[in-house]
Amino acid sequence: METFxxxxxxxxxxxxxxxxxxLDPHPSDLPEPTAAAVLxxxxxxxxxxxxxxxxFKINAAFFEVHGAEGWIVLKEVIAAIQHQSDRLGxxxxxxxxxxxxxxxxxxxxxxxxxxxxxxxxxxTLSPYLGRDSIDPFLAYKEKGVFxxxxxxxxxxxxxxxxxxxxxxxxxxxxxVDETEYLYEHVARLANQWNTAxxxxxxxxxxxxxxxxxxRSIAPDLWFLVPGVGTQGGDLETALRAGLRKxxxxxxxxxxxxxxxxxxxxxxxAQMRDEILNIQYQLKH
Amino acid sequence: METFxxxxxxxxxxxxxxxxxxLDPHPSDLPEPTAAAVLxxxxxxxxxxxxxxxxFKINAAFFEVHGAEGWIVLKEVIAAIQHQSDRLGxxxxxxxxxxxxxxxxxxxxxxxxxxxxxxxxxxTLSPYLGRDSIDPFLAYKEKGVFxxxxxxxxxxxxxxxxxxxxxxxxxxxxxVDETEYLYEHVARLANQWNTAxxxxxxxxxxxxxxxxxxRSIAPDLWFLVPGVGTQGGDLETALRAGLRKxxxxxxxxxxxxxxxxxxxxxxxAQMRDEILNIQYQLKH
Numbered sequence: 001m002e003t004f005x006x007x008x009x010x011x012x013x014x015x016x017x018x019x020x021x022x023l024d025p026h027p028s029d030l031p032e033p034t035a036a037a038v039l040x041x042x043x044x045x046x047x048x049x050x051x052x053x054x055x056f057k058i059n060a061a062f063f064e065v066h067g068a069e070g071w072i073v074l075k076e077v078i079a080a081i082q083h084q085s086d087r088l089g090x091x092x093x094x095x096x097x098x099x100x101x102x103x104x105x106x107x108x109x110x111x112x113x114x115x116x117x118x119x120x121x122x123x124t125l126s127p128y129l130g131r132d133s134i135d136p137f138l139a140y141k142e143k144g145v146f147x148x149x150x151x152x153x154x155x156x157x158x159x160x161x162x163x164x165x166x167x168x169x170x171x172x173x174x175x176v177d178e179t180e181y182l183y184e185h186v187a188r189l190a191n192q193w194n195t196a197x198x199x200x201x202x203x204x205x206x207x208x209x210x211x212x213x214x215r216s217i218a219p220d221l222w223f224l225v226p227g228v229g230t231q232g233g234d235l236e237t238a239l240r241a242g243l244r245k246x247x248x249x250x251x252x253x254x255x256x257x258x259x260x261x262x263x264x265x266x267x268x269a270q271m272r273d274e275i276l277n278i279q280y281q282l283k284h
Numbered sequence: 285m286e287t288f289x290x291x292x293x294x295x296x297x298x299x300x301x302x303x304x305x306x307l308d309p310h311p312s313d314l315p316e317p318t319a320a321a322v323l324x325x326x327x328x329x330x331x332x333x334x335x336x337x338x339x340f341k342i343n344a345a346f347f348e349v350h351g352a353e354g355w356i357v358l359k360e361v362i363a364a365i366q367h368q369s370d371r372l373g374x375x376x377x378x379x380x381x382x383x384x385x386x387x388x389x390x391x392x393x394x395x396x397x398x399x400x401x402x403x404x405x406x407x408t409l410s411p412y413l414g415r416d417s418i419d420p421f422l423a424y425k426e427k428g429v430f431x432x433x434x435x436x437x438x439x440x441x442x443x444x445x446x447x448x449x450x451x452x453x454x455x456x457x458x459x460v461d462e463t464e465y466l467y468e469h470v471a472r473l474a475n476q477w478n479t480a481x482x483x484x485x486x487x488x489x490x491x492x493x494x495x496x497x498x499r500s501i502a503p504d505l506w507f508l509v510p511g512v513g514t515q516g517g518d519l520e521t522a523l524r525a526g527l528r529k530x531x532x533x534x535x536x537x538x539x540x541x542x543x544x545x546x547x548x549x550x551x552x553a554q555m556r557d558e559i560l561n562i563q564y565q566l567k568h
Contacts, residue, residue, distance in 0.1 A: 152387065
């Protein structure tokens with residue numbers, strides 16, 4: 001059966017790219033803080049970068065902040081990506097970066113919003129509410145979810161780097177050195193839950209050690225990797241730490257590095273090639 | 285200085301109520317799954333229950349699922365609550381139950397959306413990304429946040445009930461029995477971070493033991509408490525476990541119990557009175 005990740009792998013092969021183009025139209029990057037300016041900025045990036053994009057990641061916040069108009073623009077942006085997919089004859093997956101997470105009856109509405117109303121192919125989700133907050137999304141068999149695992153921000157350490165033990169500590173031998181980090185536990189859960197090839201993880205590039213640990217726990221999962229470039233993550237170090245054995249398994253998200261480039265098309269092509277070069281070097 | 289929680293306490297005193305009326309217009313509860321039906325359902329509940337409501341909690345998902353129209357209706361619902369506040373001469377706080385959580389630059393956009401574009405007075409947030417994902421919301425000095433701590437759903441145990449130790453285990457003495465649950469750690473962080481009276485916690489009524497533990501960690505914080513009624517939490521047990529020494533500190537959320545009542549006004553009044561009776565009994 002076709003799943004989000006089988007679609008994604010097809011696209012990755014079609015364009016020889018692990019580049020995920022992030023659409024983060026921050027008000028301060030726009031000529032004016034309006035929904036129309038958001039649309040114009042996104043359309044420009046989409047047109048220029050589509051040929052090199054394994055996927056697009058849309059940051060919901062920068063649309064939501066414009067209210068109803070932002071919501072209309074969000075649908076238009078997704079339609080524009082669809083248009084590029086048709087033009088290229090190769091489906092470019094759309095990841096809605098919304099980081100939702102709520103109890104089951106509410107999660108159903110968020111899933112319907114992302115997958116049916118908007119037509120996104122995957123969504124980012126917080127794992128804090130546990131399995132039943134994820135299930136309503138997994139019910140859409142051809143869609144995908146990326147669970148937040150280890151994020152690229154400084155505050156990530158507040159919770160994600162805590163040592164965790166089992167829910168019920170085994171009597172007498174529950175030493176902390178037998179435990180793991182919370183983000184590793186999330187990776188382990190995601191790996192267990194991924195019985196239908198529809199779960200990936202968000203793992204930031206800013207901490208390559210974490211990328212390596214998560215990869216060893218989840219050898220086959222796809223990682224959505226923010227944090228290269230502006231946030232300080234080094235591309236080669238990240239790829240070395242996180243690529244799967246088949247040389248895939250990572251979507252390297254770049255937002256500002258493309259949006260702020262004088263020529264977003266050229267910046268996307270360069271980024272795609274830079275990733276390819278590193279993949280080649282790592283193999284040989 | 286006026287803060288969200290000082291506004292809330294004023295309202296609690298004005299209406300002698302700890303009842304939070306939840307607006308969760310689930311498509312299956314509506315005559316038709318449209319934004320117009322959402323608006324009609326919410327207006328009916330708001331008008332009937334405003335006199336007895338310490339606050340209203342709006343579930344963003346059930347508006348978002350209707351796209352741009354849902355967003356327009358969300359603003360109209362908040363305006364309707366404002367109208368009731370004006371009518372009653374007592375400000376009824378609006379909590380946007382959105383459970384957002386993202387890195388700082390994105391969190392700024394979510395905060396602007398909730399507090400400036402929509403005009404909500406408080407928002408629910410996931411703690412998974414840590415302190416810097418909360419700060420952009422706290423920058424709005426008169427607004428409040430409720431951090432997810434212990435939720436009312438079964439899956440809550442997947443992460444929230446894990447035993448956690450310090451980020452760096454002290455050499456040689458890091459036994460699990462010296463650790464605490466993840467949700468307790470979140471409560472402890474919230475208590476530390478609450479230097480400006482603008483942080484509360486979401487603690488479900490379904491596990492009174494957890495309510496008691498969180499209360500002992502955070503003796504002064506306000507709890508937003510879902511899970512009474514439909515989800516199985518017992519009101520008296522919850523109040524006994526979670527009330528502060530001043531007999532306040534809990535907002536008891538009721539959604540379906542009011543929305544599905546033949547007379548939502550009467551159901552709200554009864555719920556307000558039931559809480560009052562239990563408060564009285566616990567004191568005497």
